[in-house]
Amino acid sequence: MPTNSFAITIVAFVVSVYGHDCTKYSLTPSDQSLIDMMKHYLHTSRKADCPVTPSQQDIGVTYVRWGKKTCPGNSEIVYTGQAGGNFYTNKGGGSNYLCLPSDPENGRANSYDNDGLYGAEYEIDSRSKPPGLSGSLHNKEVPCAVCRRKGKVSILMIPGRKSCYTGWKSEYSGFLVSQSKSYNSMEYICMDGDAEPLDNRSSNDDGVLCYPMRAKCGSLRCPPYKDNTEVLCTVCTK
Structure with missing residues (x-):
């Protein structure tokens, strides 16, 4: 050599x-x-x-804030967009929610029969809404924001709590949502407790749907959980 x-x-x-x-x-x-x-x-x-040691300003974690177009004041916004995913009755395709940027770089048109990306809608009305959320969200599209928290190295979504454990900092809190038990499986996400619509349009196009989750006693121990209560959540960093 x-x-x-x-x-x-x-x-x-x-x-x-x-x-x-x-x-x-x-x-x-x-x-x-x-x-x-x-x-x-x-x-x-x-x-x-020799390994390069990153400076403190280079360290950070990213997370999605579901239901909001902005990031908390202690985080910087990477991009804002619309929540999306697979159509609620599709038998194949993805099973996770995506935060789709509002400024996409689109590919070419194609005719193959394999669509799999739709917008997300709130399925939250006056009869099923958790306290604090507006019933007017029903059938509105869901916004999202990808946020970066500087100086943190770990991030965790905790279902069943609205506050973080000692040593962790809450980025935002809200309600656990996913797709209805009658439809195809989707992941659980933490919807901001002050969720807002993407815009004022309400066309009921469906797509991937967001239903609030309730706790069900049985294999889930009650106490400490309570039957049929909304499941709170929080996104924590450290």
Whole structure:
């Protein structure tokens, strides 16, 4: 390898300069220049092997704030958009909610029969809404924001609580939502307790749906849980 050859050349040079009997000789300017080159080579090669420690401002975690277009004041916004996912009756495709940016870079049109990306709608009306949420959200589309929290290294969504454990900081709190038990499975997400609509349109196009979840006693121990109560949630960082 070139680097090994370079090192061998320098070693040979040092031996020739100092001699086999370890007698020290005077160095010419060209000799000193070659030694300086060797110092630079050793410094840069060893530096490349050392891990780079990120500065505090480079450290951070990202999370999605479901139901809002903005991030909390202590976080910076990466992008804002619309919640989406698979159509609620589709038998294949994804089973997670996505935060779709409001400024997509669209691909080309195609005719294959494999659609799988729809907007998300609130299924929260005056009869089924958790306290604090508006019944007017029903059939409105769901906004979202991807947020970055600087200086944190861990993030956790805790279902069943509205506050974080000691040592953790709550980014936002709300209600656990997912798809209805009558439809295809979706993940659980934490919907902001002050959720808002994407806009004023209400066309009931369905798509992927967001229903508030309730606790059901049985295999779920009650107490500490209570039957038929809304499940709170919070997103925590540390």
